[in-house]
Amino acid sequence: MPNERLRAAMAAGGWTYAALAAKVEVDPKSVERWVNLNRTPRRTTAMVAAETLGEDVHALWPALRQARAARAVSPELVALYEQRADLPVSAFVEMLTQARERVDVLVYAAVFLHEAYPRLNDLLRERAASGCAVRIAVGDANSPNVQQRGQEEKFGHGIESRCRLALMHYRPLLDTPGIEVRTHGTTLYNSLYRADDQLMANAHVWGVNAYGAPVWHLRRHSEGGMFDTYVQSFNAVWATATPVEER
Known part of the structure; x- marks a missing residue:
């Protein structure tokens, strides 16, 4: 024609x-x-x-x-999930298992990881022993931003208790060389789970618990892409976070 x-x-x-x-x-x-x-x-x-x-x-x-x-579809996008509940915990575990240099976790609580995979701390210790730098940042239960998030997702004080529970899960790692645990009080727009050049970003949606919000799986493709944007965000939060001391 x-x-x-x-x-x-x-x-x-x-x-x-x-x-x-x-x-x-x-x-x-x-x-x-x-x-x-x-x-x-x-x-x-x-x-x-x-x-x-x-x-x-x-x-x-x-x-x-x-x-x-x-x-317009980024070459870094591996997969997009409508909600975190659609993503099996094994996907997070497999990604972390593949890490050789770095593991970064930035969340408010994400206690679902320990609940669904009780060996998570062992996995992180193994990664650290093999040379990975492991950084874990969880929400400060006393932070106004964390408490506000609880109100927004209609979970009330539940988010504060989950932050404390998450910290309890990670405390046994404090004496492990190569692993750092901090608490942050930022307004968190995404929960981030990084293993080397792979990253899961769980969006935070107003009024919706994180398990009902989308997750995109990224793999670093080139400098300055989406992956690097999230890594920069993690580093910025990490710089403001407070190291958790051993008791």
């Missing part, structure tokens, strides 16, 4: 195949295929042609709009 919009635009401006081809630096046969076979040129070429014709590039080649949307 011919590209009639393009044909009309060329006719209105008196453009021949050869003249437009010369302007955008392509072969005249390419322009002919754009018109008669409705072929879509490369985006950069299409933008020059559209500007030359005084037309909107997406009006001439709607497929470019779809192509842009397709490329």
Whole structure:
């Protein structure tokens, strides 16, 4: 089916195949295929042609709009889960098991990990013994931001008790070389679970418990991508967090 919009635009401006081809630096046969076979040129070429014709590039080649949307999906996105409850704990465990250099956990409580996988502390000790730097940041139960989160997710004081429970779970790790545990009082927008170049980000949604909110699994693809954005966020919170002392 011919590209009639393009044909009309060329006719209105008196453009021949050869003249437009010369302007955008392509072969005249390419322009002919754009018109008669409705072929879509490369985006950069299409933008020059559209500007030359005084037309909107997406009006001439709607497929470019779809192509842009397709490329908007980050190459770092491995998987997207509608809610954390859809993600088996084994997925977190498998990711942490693969860590060779670093494990970072930033949460308010996330007691589901210890409850569903009682060997979590053993796993973290094994990772630390193999050379991993392990950093765990849990919510400070006395922080106004943590308490506010409890009210927002309609869990009341439950979140404070969960933060204390999480800290109780991690306390046995305080004397383990290579493992640091801190408490933070930040407004947390995502719970983060990182193992080297992989990361699970559990979104925080107002009025919804974390288990009912989405999770995206990322794998670092290039410098400055989504993965690095979350790592920078973790580091910023970590810098404000308070080290937990051994009793």
